[in-house]
Amino acid sequence: MSAGAAVVEEADVLVIGGGLHGTSSAFNIARRGVNVIVLEADYVARHSSGVNAGGVRTLGRPLPEIPLALMSREIWHTLPDVVGDGGGFVPSGQLKIAETEAELDECRERAALLEAHGFTHEKVIDRETVLELEPALAKHVTGGIWVERDGYALPFRTTTAFRLAAERQGVRFHEGTPVTRIEQRGERWYAYTPRGLFAAEKLLVAAGAWSGELARQAGEPVPVHPEGLMLMVTHRVAPFCRATLGATGRPLSFKQFDNGTVVIGGKLIGIADLQGRHGEVDFMRLARSARTVVDLFPHLKHLGINRAWAGVEAFTDDSLPVISPSRTASNLYYSFGYCGSGFQLGPGCGWLVSQMMLDGTTSLPLDAFAIDRFAKSPTEAAAASVAVHH
Template identity: 85%
Template sequence: MNEISEADVIVVGGGLHGTSSALHLAKRGVKVIVLEADYVARHSSGVNAGGVRTLGRPLPEIPLALMSREIWHGMTDLLGEDGGFVPSGQLKIAETEAELETCRERVALLASHGFTHEKIIDRETVLELEPALARHVTGGIWVERDGYALPYRTTTAFRLAAQRLGVRFLEGTPVRRIEQRGERWFAQTPRGTFGAQKMLIASGAWSGELSKQAGEPVPVHPEGLMLMVTHRVAPFCRATLGATGRPLSFKQFDNGTVVIGGKLIGIAELANRHGEVDFMRLVKSAQTVTDLFPHLRHLGVNRAWAGVEAFTEDELPVISASRTASNLYYSFGYCGSGFQLGPGCGKLVSELMLDGEPSLSLDAFAIDRFHARATSAAADALPLVTH
């Protein structure tokens, strides 16, 4: 029998959520091994748009996003570098009166829940912030403390900080099977078996297979999210932009290039661990950009790519202890918005795993919520018995 490599915690997946959780666990003195099928930051966490956005979050995610944003602002204290974080502000543009009304309703809804980070701004203020925008804009929502960062650099910085605290990263080490013997968890890989008291599944779009092995199937599916980056152009846009009526995520880096996306769906190949670009769909996005910035009409695209991301059916992540087994935890299914949450969720996951209670409630992200919903839908569908 193979010798078993031991740790206190095994993390399956070296994306931002795996590396951030590993770092926060190691800060509490825990011995961690991260098992990564490809290489750290190979998938969503290294190839995303870098948006550090609290703007537009679903209500249950807002407390996490606001907490995570404070970590972004102090990233150098945590990692010794800032991951390229630029607090550029994020602006969601309205292009019609009806869209501006939608923005007002959103901000009023947030206010009714006590959240005041999203502010309505009028057309003049939008154009003052971004003078190169097309004149048809009608206003928007502005979040001053949001921004963007460099995804590969950030995830690598988490990895290096974790390594400095003794975390071991094994790349090219896919976990084929997970299994509990007694209280301990074991991960079988082509490089041998790894054992630990606790296990965290942070395997992005591949997490569903592992949760199924633990007897907890989750409705999670992969999507290939696309981005493109343009040639360099003179500085014209400072904020990170989104739109209200159509998909858009848009920012200009200091080097002049512009990154364009906005949950544009390409092709996800889970088995081949690969995303493919669908150029016809990218064209639509290019059209949005030239509508908003007509002077970019002749700007060339340098590169386009697709990253494989995990989506759940209610568009919220799973951040949870297992409901069927002891010592097993999950953090996956970030639905195209998990980069911003990575620093904060890693901290909360470490608290969940070590203290049982995180400092912010994770109840909305419990793994059994899908099952509970399916059961109550089935009960609703039962015929009423009349006497």
């Protein structure tokens, strides 16, 4: 498509990406009276936003993320009032299990570190309390960390709820509309797609694992790579687990739904095909995760697996997301790279992104998530400032 191609549709803000962060941002921007278009390459919630483990987790967050996670959790607890649907949120509590005394010491050190920074939401509990919470756990556990107000939700339902709420605010969604190029000309941003050219004054890149290429086009290369995060769901079994579980010493995300099925994950890395836009399952790694589950719940030894899948997610080199205005161009913003932990942050970050884009300031600091943090020297920083407007 030539630079002089006719514009198909215009708005005040273009959002690239129809995942939870894109839909939440679009909703929060639009409810302030702003005209918004969302461009989604596949369909809304197609990738990590619709197929993740659904953890609504403040537990175990990196320190810079904790204020965002705590703020976002308050929105989760009032989500029906915000978007008209609770997203299937269940405040089950989250429990991170220690299986050795050394792991329990790690839990104590973690809680002490958080307390030194003013955070008291993670509580160390002993073996007896763990087994009171979850009597079916193997008796070798030594304790853990408990966060009472955490829980889980249904990813596809949640993202769809934000999409519908955004549409009620007038947001227009174009699915099957991949953005191949972005360009700023004068005061307008243009997004090139096979369906035509879209234009707006402001542009948000929230395209998950595909955001890195768009940032590169804007002269802001980010060390980001895709991963295919895997999950599996079991046959139904009688209720035995109320909390959402993790483990201190090995990867685990574990929850039982009301229908009896168990969803098992824990940042299990499969195969990500960025070009083909899908993830693939690595069954050897899934088998190791299944062994972890049997170690903790021996009575599940013969429980069958219904299905397994992988969703494509973006990971940054420092394991923190990019939530930032551009440093090379005006009216360009980013929200991506949530490293497999972005679902819980979606409602809160959408609100912060709306502040960042419309007010130029945010109610919580976002310095740790600035896109230029990856520039390692003044020379590299200068190289990253290549203009994208003509």
